[in-house]
Amino acid sequence: MIGIALKLLQDELGSYISLNSPGDDITSDDVILHNIALLDNEEADLNNKIVMTLVNIEEESTLKNCGNTVKGINGTRYVEPPVFLNLYMLISATLGPDLADAYEFALNRLSLIVQFFQSKKTFTVKNSPFATLSGNTVVTEEVKEALRLNVELYTLTFEQINHLWGSLGGKQVPSALYKIRLVKIQENTGQEAPVIERIKTVETLINADCDE
Template sequence: MIGLALKLLRDELSNYIFQNKTPDDSITEDDIILHNIALMESDSQADLNNKIVITLVNTEEESTLKNSSNIFRTPKNVKYVEPPVFLNLYILISTTLGQDLQDAYEFALGRLSLVIQFFQAKKSFTVKNSPFTTISGNNNISQENKEELKLNVELYTLTFEQINHLWGSLGGKQVPFAMYKVRLVSIKENSGQEVPLIEELVNNENVTNAN
């Protein structure tokens, strides 16, 4: 579910960036990617140059929704399952520099502005209201999972201390970026224990006294 959520956001953001970029910006829809920005300084650095990189940096359980019911009733039985885990995802969106571009930093800042502009205009995402995602036409993804994808995205502001710690832990040089908090991704296991409904109660105490 986490992968589907981030792919949905990537697909929609890719289309927006491509449609609204400046005429002299050569970025394509394939240059908006899901990747680990920590690899920016590794041997595969060239793969992350001149890109918009979406990286999952933290997950958090939504504590306000922990106490949901774990009992599901059907006409014939009752099923006991553990309630789903509702997650908040913290994603880092980085606009990396192109090594061969004279105005690489200016391009990166312009792309970051488009990212912020996109999420300012659209904060809620589902498969139905996201016409540019390939998830809707993917028959390998169940309809249930498609319907459960309901994401709310908000800008998450870091302090200077948190920024230093974040990029230090990623082990790379800081590039233009924005952090977003994505609510809520639901993860659940469908297995559970089914038991029959109790249709009649027998008072054994009364039966014993009668004898």
């Protein structure tokens, strides 16, 4: 589900960037899901790209106490409550090594990223026309319907920025951190229980024993 959620955002952001970048040769294929910590790795080829990297996950504590029963026609199914996650996604505009104005291009792309998420804060499969997820037959319709992402800019202090890029082990490039709420994860299994048709009280049980 995490990969599906980020892929949805990647498709939408990639389309927006390619359509709103006059004078820039960036395309939707240059918006990628990758580990920005590999920026200095030549095999990763992360130069002159917009790189989306998952840097943290947290559980939404306010939704931890959900019920663990699902009612159906044939009875009740007992399942563990779902886990709702907040994802922290770092979006980096990397530099093109052969471009004299690479830093300026990176800053322009970063501005477009902020502009995109300012104009659209909630993402579903239905309101995301450029998402390839809508035509994906492997992902169930139930999962597609449940996918609803709220994206907001998350501001770090200078100290936190230093720790973040220090842990990534790379040189800092123009970037923005976004918080994505909420990603629901749940295993679709459980224990079946029959429909309760009659409630036996203590008095009923005593009378039944007496009749015998």
